[in-house]
Each structure stands twice: as C-alpha cells, then as structure tokens.
C-alpha cells in the first residue's frame with residue numbers, strides 16, 4: 001500500500017485536480033513519505049540515478065581546490081562555505097576530507113554550513129559527517145540567515161532540478177498558456193487541464209515546502225517573441241519553476257561577498273522552445289530507468305525537470321550579482337585542472353577515469369552546466385572566476 005498515494009487521492013477528491021507542482025512537492029518532500037525523505041541511497045549504482053558526486057571523490061576535490069582559491073581571496077573573517085541539497089552528505093564529506101590536508105590556511109578559518117530543511121536528511125548528514133561535526137552548522141532555511149551575511153561560497157549540485165515545477169501547456173486557439181494539474185480516474189492519477197486562475201488557487205498549508213498558489217499569469221513564460229508564439233503548436237508543453245528563482249534570489253541576497261554557483265542539467269530560456277522539447281523536460285526515474293508514467297507511485301520514483309539557467313542568471317543579476325559565466329561542466333572542470341595549483345589533481349588511474357566521466361561530452365561533461373555569479377567586496381575589483 002502506498003500511503004502517500006492515499007493522501008494525494010483524498011486531497012484530490014476533496015479539492016478537485018491539484019497543480020502538478022503540488023503533486024511533485026508531496027511526491028518528493030512529504031515528511032517521511034516523499035522520495036527524498038524516504039531514501040538516503042537514491043544516488044549511485046544502488047539507487048535511481050548517478051550524479052557527479054557518485055562518480056567518486058574527484059568532483060568534490062576539484063571543487064575544494066577552486067573554492068579554496070576563492071575563499072582565500074575573501075578579505076577578513078569569517079569565511080563560509082555553504083552547501084544546499086547535500087542529501088546524504090557525500091559531497092560535503094569529499095570537500096571536508098580534502099581541505100584540511102591540502103589547504104589548512106583556508107580550513108582553519110572556515111565555517112561550513114549545510115542548508116537543509118528536512119530534519120531526517122539532517123540526521124543522515126550528521127552521521128556521514130560526524131568527524132567534521134564541530135565545524136559544521138546546519139541551517140534549515142535562508143530566512144534564518146541575515147542579508148549579506150555569507151562571505152565565501154554558496155554552492156549546490158543537482159539541487160534546483162529537484163524543486164517542484166509547474167507544467168504549462170499552450171492553447172494555440174486562444175493564444176494563451178494553461179496549467180496542467182493532476183486528477184483521478186478511479187484510483188489512477190491522470191493529467192487534467194486546470195480551469196484558469198481558480199484552478200491553481202490552492203493555498204499552501206502549514207509545514208509544506210512549496211508554494212502552489214502562484215497565479216497563472218505570473219507563471220507564463222516571459223519574453224517569448226510574438227513570432228514564436230504564433231507558430232507554437234497547440235499543446236506545446238513546458239515547465240516553469242518559480243521556487244528555484246525565489247531560492248536563487250534569496251541565496252544572492254544573503255551573499256555579502258564571494259561566489260554563488262550551481263551545477264545541474266538545464267537549458268537557457270530559449271532552448272526550452274524547440275520542436276524536440278514539445279513535451280517538456282519533466283521526467284521520472286526509477287532504478288536508472290526512465291519511468292513511463294510520471295504520475296505513477298508518488299514517493300517511489302524520482303521526479304525531475306531541466307533547470308532554466310537564464311531565469312536564475314536574471315534573478316542573481318537583479319540581486320546585484322555579476323555573472324561570471326555559465327559553462328558546460330566539462331569545460332569548467334578542464335580549465336580548472338589546467339591551472340598551476342590544480343596541476344597535480346589527477347595523478348591516479350582512478351582519478352583519470354573519474355575525470356573522464358565528469359568531463360566527456362557523452363558522459364556528464366555537456367549535459368551538466370554550471371552557473372557562476374559573484375559579488376565583489378565594496379570598492380574592489382571583481383573576484384574573477386578562473387575559467
């Protein structure tokens with residue numbers, strides 16, 4: 001029996017079809033029943049998907065090298081390394097194992113923060129990171145952090161693709177967007193077109209992580225050329241993720257000096273509107289396979305959709321950050337190891353294999369990108385990004 005399915009069915013029977021963002025939020029984050037609260041071991045060979053972290057420790061070690069250089073350039077103290085989406089704590093472990101041995105100058109003056117809203121995931125992280133615990137502070141939300149309080153680096157790997165999306169469809173006759181919701185046929189979850197503004201007016205409830213009450217007018221993709229809309233086929237489907245934009249804005253406003261970056265698979269805004277993406281980028285994964293039904297078995301499969309890097313870039317710039325670049329992961333990591341201080345980063349056959357997987361365009365090198373933005377100390381020249 002799937003208890004989460006029953007909870008969602010009751011809700012739909014009571015309220016009518018719910019926005020897909022609400023379904024995705026519950027499927028991933030319902031305490032104890034949602035996918036990311038149920039399983040610590042979703043990543044890697046035994047789980048449902050691979051990440052750059054599950055390839056091996058090299059990803060964390062390379063990031064540690066780059067972060068150490070950036071942190072060393074932050075004037076004064078304290079200096080912070082803030083990770084979000086730490087999940088089981090493996091990336092933090094790889095970074096924290098490398099830093100004290102290789103950059104004691106940075107490590108000795110560093111505070112490591114894990115931004116983690118879930119108490120269950122915090123427990124997994126505390127276990128994995130027990131040896132470093134005295135140096136780590138857990139924070140459950142950006143709201144607990146003062147504006148401009150972070151001096152250093154805020155980073156994440158595959159965080160934003162795991163945030164709920166609203167799924168929109170294009171009505172070519174009426175020349176307007178509508179929102180897809182989730183309804184029921186018997187006991188089966190099915191797609192339902194929501195009825196305009198009132199269709200997604202469900203208010204968030206106490207203790208829930210995602211807002212689902214975004215008015216449709218605020219969800220519609222912006223800045224699409226009239227020529228594109230004129231030829232967009234009826235039913236063209238895409239996703240928008242206001243929660244990620246809000247998260248990025250919050251992160252940017254907390255950054256007093258330093259870098260904000262995220263690795264993820266995603267696209268620039270215009271790349272969502274191509275014929276091969278006419279059904280959108282929303283996917284479900286189970287045991288490394290694409291699942292045929294995104295709505296099946298909520299809480300038992302991973303749900304994900306591409307990140308819109310343009311919307312993040314715009315949000316960061318609006319909060320006063322400077323965009324350093326948005327590179328394919330392969331380009332970013334390759335340039336990083338070409339610098340003098342990282343020349344020795346790849347010295348064993350295992351590291352060479354990991355590097356190949358992380359950077360080769362047919363593995364993770366092109367599918368993943370990294371957006372890097374920064375804020376310089378007042379009155380100084382910009383803290384430049386190496387690549």
Ligand SMILES: C[S@@+](CC[C@H](N)C(=O)[O-])C[C@H]1O[C@@H](n2cnc3c(N)ncnc32)[C@H](O)[C@@H]1O
Pocket residue numbers: 036043051052053054084085086087088091115116117121156157158159162163247
């Ligand atoms: C795909 S996993 C990535 C795990 C890890 N970073 C890696 O690369 O292997 C996404 C993680 O982001 C977490 N997450 C989602 N929303 C979050 C938020 N607002 N703050 C912090 N973590 C969040 C999820 O719970 C999950 O643990």
